[in-house]
Amino acid sequence: xxxxxxxxxxxxxxxxxxxxxxxxxxxxxxxxxxxxxxxxxxxxxxxxxxxxxxxxxxxxxxxxxxxxxxxxxxxxxxxxxxxxxxxxxxxxxxxxxxxxxxxxxxxxxxxxxxxxxxxxxxxxxxxxxxxxxxxxxxxxxxxxxxxxxxxxxxxxxxxxxxxxxxxxxxxxxxxxxxxxxxxxxxxxxxxxxxxxxxxxxxxxxxxxxxxxxxxxxxxxxxxxxxxxxxxxxxxxxxxxxxxxxxxxxxxxxxxxxxxxxxxxxxxxxxxxxxxxxxxxxxxxxx
Numbered sequence: 013x014x015x016x017x018x019x020x021x022x023x024x025x026x027x028x029x030x031x032x033x034x035x036x037x038x039x040x041x042x043x044x045x046x047x048x049x050x051x052x053x054x055x056x057x058x059x060x061x062x063x064x065x066x067x068x069x070x071x072x073x074x075x076x077x078x079x080x081x082x083x084x085x086x087x088x089x090x091x092x093x094x095x096x097x098x099x100x101x102x103x104x105x106x107x108x109x110x111x112x113x114x115x116x117x118x119x120x121x122x123x124x125x126x127x128x129x130x131x132x133x134x135x136x137x138x139x140x141x142x143x144x145x146x147x148x149x150x151x152x153x154x155x156x157x158x159x160x161x162x163x164x165x166x167x168x169x170x171x172x173x174x175x176x177x178x179x180x181x182x183x184x185x186x187x188x189x190x191x192x193x194x195x196x197x198x199x200x201x202x203x204x205x206x207x208x209x210x211x212x213x214x215x216x217x218x219x220x221x222x223x224x225x226x227x228x229x230x231x232x233x234x235x236x237x238x239x240x241x242x243x244x245x246x247x248x249x250x251x252x253x254x255x256x257x258x259x260x261x262x263x264x265x266x267x268x269x270x271x272x273x274x275x276x277x278x279x280x281x282x283x284x285x286x287x288x289x290x291x292x293x294x295x296x297x298x
Contacts, residue, residue, distance in 0.1 A: 014052055015066060015074030016045065017059040021192065024096055025075060031220040031294055032213075051209060060130075063088055063195060072200035073210050079106060079169070079190035083131045089196040092214045094221060096192060097171060101224055103191040104171040106131060108138075109181040111160045119185050122146045122165060128158045129167035131187075138167075138187045156181060219295035226296055227270045231280060231288040232261050241283050244276060267296065 016036070017025055026036045036054070038045040043056045057065065062076035063086035073091070081088065095101055108127075110116045116125070119142050128151040129135050135148045151158065155166045156179040167187060170176055176183065194214050200206045233241045238253070245251050245266050252265040264285075268276070277288055 013070065013072050014047075014054040015062040015071035015076070016054050016056045017062065017075055017192075018043070018056040019058060021059060021075070021097065022056065028094070028096060028217060028220055031223070032216040033295075034216075052213075060084075066195050066197050069197050069199060071197065072206055073194065073196045073213070075192055075194055077104075077190050078193050079104075079131060079134065079188055081193065081195065082188065083134050085133070086195075087198065089198055089201045091194040091196050091201075091210060092218055094192045094194055094217055096221060096224075101221065102171065103189050104169050105186050106134065106167055106169055106188045106190065107176075107186050108165060108167050108184045109156075109159075109176055110165045110184055112180045112182050114160060114164070114182075116165060116184060119144060125164035126162075127165045127167060128155055128163040130155070130169075131167060134187060135167045215297065216295065219297045222296040222298070223293040225270050226267055226293050227273060228265065228267050228291045228293055229273065229276075229288070230263070230265050230291070231285045232256065233264050233280075234284045235260055235262055237283050237285075238262055241280060241285060244279055246272065267293065 016022070029036050034052070035048045036045045038056065045054050045056060047054055055071070059076045060080050062071065062074040063081045063084050065071045066074045066088050067084075067086040075094065081090070095103060097104065108119065116122060122139070122144050124146065126147045126149065127135060128149050130151055132148050132150050139146055139148070149163070151166070155168045156175060159166055159181070165184070168176070194217065196210050201210070241264065242251055242253070245264070246268050254263045256263055273290055277290075280288060
């Protein structure tokens with residue numbers, strides 16, 4: 013039984029599973045998706061709740077943010093990190109923020125103040141560790157608009173920081189770095205059959221993410237320039253080099269970051285390479 017995140021991560025999760033080899037189909041009104049794998053049954057629930065249901069054993073495995081594992085105090089197996097989101101493939105941060113004009117400059121300035129956030133437990137523990145007494149209230153959303161009229165500060169999630177800047181807020185401190193994790197129920201993890209399935213899913217999801225910004229490159233290189241060409245080609249290990257029927261040429265194949273292609277291909281051409289082909293990747297398994 014797989015807990016899938018409903019909400020902002022929903023479509024990104026479906027795309028990731030598709031790239032990994034699983035097709036998830038759902039109707040707009042259903043929380044029970046159809047998955048083309050007889051060994052997997054899924055439910056879409058809010059990411060904030062998934063770690064609790066995994067901990068309690070309703071889900072064998074689930075996808076949720078590390079922040080909600082911490083916030084809920086869930087006792088689960090963290091199988092692997094899957095750094096993806098609706099906006100980018102990078103982590104997010106829970107930050108303490110105040111209006112740009114606020115007199116609050118440090119965490120110590122929050123003594124006796126009021127803070128709004130979705131992660132009440134995380135924020136209270138953070139303040140306790142700093143020896144600060146402040147009122148922490150739960151926010152149902154649109155947290156940025158509550159300062160300075162309703163609260164003195166907020167703890168909010170940011171990925172790019174653009175929303176904070178747009179709302180004329182500045183960051184005072186960072187509470188937690190978070191990203192999506194694949195988590196498992198401890199009893200399910202101890203079951204050899206379920207553990208093998210979970211590990212297989214983890215491997216394929218990681219492979220799909222690893223391929224996100226990478227491409228394959230094939231080319232034919234004159235042997236006289238082979239060492240020079242190999243010197244500029246990054247690869248996961250070493251480039252694959254094969255002989256061609258024409259003894260004066262070799263075939264080379266590499267996997268590299270897509271952003272490097274625009275710089276490398278012109279150089280390869282200048283070195284005499286021919287038949288240069290770039291192709292997309294679905295998965296990269298280390």
